[in-house]
Amino acid sequence: MKNWKTFEKELLKNPKVRKEYERLQPEYAVISAMIQARIKKGLTQKELANKMGTKQSVISRLESGTGNPSVAFLKKFASALDSNLQIKFT
Numbered sequence: 001m002k003n004w005k006t007f008e009k010e011l012l013k014n015p016k017v018r019k020e021y022e023r024l025q026p027e028y029a030v031i032s033a034m035i036q037a038r039i040k041k042g043l044t045q046k047e048l049a050n051k052m053g054t055k056q057s058v059i060s061r062l063e064s065g066t067g068n069p070s071v072a073f074l075k076k077f078a079s080a081l082d083s084n085l086q087i088k089f090t
Contacts, residue, residue, distance in 0.1 A: 027065060034077065035063050041081050051080040 002010075012018045038048050038059075045059040052059075061067035069077070071087075078085040 030069070030074075031063060031065055037078075037081050037083060038063075043081070048077075048080060052076055 012021060038045070041048075043051070044056075045063070046056040049056045049059050058067065062069055071085075075085050
């Protein structure tokens with residue numbers, strides 16, 4: 001059985017897959033940062049949702065990539081984690 005990194009490397013050899021992967025990279029970066037921040041604070045999705053005054057299903061949708069958070073939501077997310085929101089262009 002292949003591990004994810006090996007499988008990913010093989011997939012990215014295909015130019016069409018690579019182009020789509022690169023197009024979606026910013027979304028994946030936001031999702032990954034959100035999940036890592038929540039886990040670092042030791043919170044479940046439900047606990048975070050309660051702190052934000054929303055539902056666990058909202059957090060789940062965002063973490064699965066089917067939601068599109070606004071800047072206001074991200075600020076609320078950061079506040080619930082006692083963190084600061086930083087957006088950078090490089």
